[in-house]
Amino acid sequence: MAGQFSATATGPLSEEDGEATVHERVYRALRERILFGGFRPGFSVTLRGLAEELGVSPMPVREAVRRLIAERALELHGNRRVTVPAMTAAKFEQIVFARRALEPELAVRAMPRLDTQAITRLETIDDRIDTAMREGDAEGYMRGNHQFHMAIYERAEAATLLAVVTSIWLQFGPFMRLVYGRFGTSDLQDQHMLALAALKDGDAGGLRAAIEEDIMQGMRFIGEAALAG
Amino acid sequence: MAGQFSATATGPLSEEDGEATVHERVYRALRERILFGGFRPGFSVTLRGLAEELGVSPMPVREAVRRLIAERALELHGNRRVTVPAMTAAKFEQIVFARRALEPELAVRAMPRLDTQAITRLETIDDRIDTAMREGDAEGYMRGNHQFHMAIYERAEAATLLAVVTSIWLQFGPFMRLVYGRFGTSDLQDQHMLALAALKDGDAGGLRAAIEEDIMQGMRFIGEAALAG
């Protein structure tokens, strides 16, 4: 178990979504770990290991892992080893490019459907993000940040684009967690207020700029911290 | 077998890549069919059916299908039916947006590595595309077009972005084939010459515009033909 963050060692599968298939529940459990820092980049997972840990047979784990490999959240090496991919400068740059190209657009498309109630919910999430940042709660910050962005993007009703963005997030999740674990979260700035203001004003251009700025600030922080410096 | 195009009823698995795993060969076979028109949108596939057709056990087919579902090339319905996804106007629009956002960029990034030899090869491919277009060979046209674009994009050495684009292509392949089957290919125009010219001139802006124009023209044709009209 060494090399893995202990924060989200979920243990046996949560039975909350009891009606889904085992494969689906395993997939979601692994996905959460990847997204919010349960795995460290380079960590190698085994089918039987995960199966025993989650209390299921290796079969559904196999399918879930295959699925995550297809989404580029896991990596299958030639030597038959499955690992959480490491970050490289080139890959990081491509992720930033894709995020800038797609996410502001998703936000703008979602704007007509983001009513007052939705904005209030976003503010609540943002409050939790600020708290987590202050307290250095890396996982809490990442959960909140993910929730904030996805709560917007989901309203765009653009499932095809959203799937691409989701896959991208899976690819920098473990790396992001690594950086926060190493450098803390207290140096982060809350860039969501500009987005919320633009949302209230119905200012599409402002929202696009705010989301782009949020992406750039956040990615620059973890990029400089871990790749350049 | 009804509801499926007969053009690429590949039969048993080709043994050319004999060293790859069965899963990998099945994956590539299915992927080819999806990309170049072996399946019609809405066609439903069965694990055992594909397994028997390809001469393998259902197991590797299961993994390949799961993988293609993750790439949004296949669709898993609640009733446990696996189908080739149908196209909708909204999905089509998102595909066009993603292609415009990513593919011209990939082309520009590839330009420094596209030497005279590579350009010559592109011209050869383009000749074959023209021939296929004239002869109404829909599958040949699609294979050539795919080859032309990918031969460029691969040189960008941007695996992360390329994976996104590849997934996108898988999502409109069956639909594209359907349109060409219905309306023919003779009304198509070759938009690749502008790209080749820009490539020879080392004109990055021109290349970006040419690729974008190529995408727009091609997608407008199949979009108008099948969705609006």
Place this chain on the structure above:
DNA sequence: AGTCTCGCAGTGTGATCACAATTTCGGCGC
């Protein structure tokens, strides 16, 4: 004591079987 080698534990891959849910289609009743 250092190095090479052999072997065992552990890995992903693939096949086969059991099962529950779904679909399909035949025949019965109206």
Place this chain on the structure above:
DNA sequence: GCGCCGAAATTGTGATCACACTGCGAGACT
């Protein structure tokens, strides 16, 4: 004739087993 119903075939899901290959560590030989 037409529509409903139930049995049989077919589906995806999951478990278990066999196998070839990898990796690592213990042992022996020099």
